[in-house]
Amino acid sequence: MTMKPTVIALLLLAPVLTLGACHQGKKNSTTASIETDGVKATVEVTDPWCRPTPNGAQAGACYLTIKSSHENTMTGVATPMAANAMVHDMTMANGMxxxxxxxxxxxxxxxxxxxxxxxxxxxxxxxLTGPLVEGSAVPLTLTFSDTPAMTVQAPVRQPK
Structure with missing residues (x-):
């Protein structure tokens, strides 16, 4: 009996693809909360990550999803990996x-x-104090107007 190369390749890759599918559901999540006058306020950060930078780069970018249980403001960010960290926005104006x-x-x-x-x-x-290397993690301390500061670990990886 002869097996076609495609069938053999699929049989060999099946365990790898199955493990990869199992891993995709796992998300990196951190929650901070405070209780005032019996009311609990929370901030949840999910899937933080930073893009790798080449050697010699002086700037890098990190991303995440954030949800607050109440009106709040993320007032700042800090990391030992950089002299400065801030929230930026990209906008389009006059085609630029x-x-x-x-x-x-x-x-x-x-x-x-x-x-x-x-x-x-x-x-x-x-x-930056050094390059953001794929496989490492960047500690990001986020500060808020109405909840305690929280530190998340942002893995350095390529965009999905």
Whole structure:
């Protein structure tokens, strides 16, 4: 009996594809909460990640999804991996993409997710202390107007 090369390849790849499918459902998530006057306020950050940078790069970008249980503002970000970290937004004006700091912070509406992603809002790291290397993680400390600061570990990886 002869097996076609395609069938053999599929049989060999089946375990690898199955393991890959199992892994995709796992998300990196961190939650911070505070209780005031019996009311619990939470902020949840999911899927934080940073794009790898080449050696010598002075800037990098990180992304995440954030959800607050109440009206809140992400007022800042800090990391030991960079001299400066801030929230930036990308906008189109006169056919040109412009990047600018969100000096008043990132507004969070209660119960709504805000996605920081390539081509839009993102965390900008400048004055990097070294390259962001794929497979490592960047600690990001996020500060808020109405909840305690929280630190998330953002894996360095290529975009999905």
């Amino acid at each position: 993409m412009n990047m600018s700091e969100m000096a008043d912070g990132l507004p969070l509406k209660g119960g709504e997710k805000v996605e920081l992603k390539p081509g839009g809002k993102h965390l900008m790291l400048t004055g």
